Amino acid sequence: MLPSVSRCTRPIYLSVARPLAHFRPPMDPDPNRPVETTIRTKLTEKFKPDHLEVHNESHMHAVPPGSESHFRVLVVSSLFVGLPLIQRHRLVNEALKEELSSCVHALAIQAKTPEQWGVDPALGKSPPCMGGSKNDHTVEEKLKAGRE
Numbered sequence: 360m361l362p363s364v365s366r367c368t369r370p371i372y373l374s375v376a377r378p379l380a381h382f383r384p385p386m387d388p389d390p391n392r393p394v395e396t397t398i399r400t401k402l403t404e405k406f407k408p409d410h411l412e413v414h415n416e417s418h419m420h421a422v423p424p425g426s427e428s429h430f431r432v433l434v435v436s437s438l439f440v441g442l443p444l445i446q447r448h449r450l451v452n453e454a455l456k457e458e459l460s461s462c463v464h465a466l467a468i469q470a471k472t473p474e475q476w477g478v479d480p481a482l483g484k485s486p487p488c489m490g491g492s493k494n495d496h497t498v499e500e501k502l503k504a505g506r507e
Contacts, residue, residue: 395427
């Protein structure tokens with residue numbers, strides 16, 4: 360059972376000047392990543408999945424190291440049988456409503472039935488970041504304000 364306190368907390372930024380291109384956080388579940396842990400817990404409780412993958416893809420974007428803002432999820436559940444893809448996505452979005460309204464900036468969803476997973480057990484790949492904030496020269500100021 361999740362506590363009622365939101366897991367969306369602002370990370371502590373040690374340095375915003377260091378390049379992010381080589382930063383690759385570990386992808387194993389880690390209680391030190393509260394947003395990822397909350398996503399995993401909520402999806403498990405809601406969908407009782409046969410298979411679940413939660414990938415923090417924040418490191419692929421123009422965000423500080425350690426961020427938890429961009430995720431890709433794969434949920435394989437028999438609860439999706441008979442539902443159109445858009446309804447599956449709506450259910451996942453509803454389960455993660457709190458995170459999407461606060462700390463999660465982007466969520467890529469793959470929602471499959473066990474039969475679909477059996478035919479195609481692949482996880483899609485996210486496109487490279489186009490760097491929307493790379494040309495925003497106020498990003499460092501915004502990050503500083505977020506730490507205060």
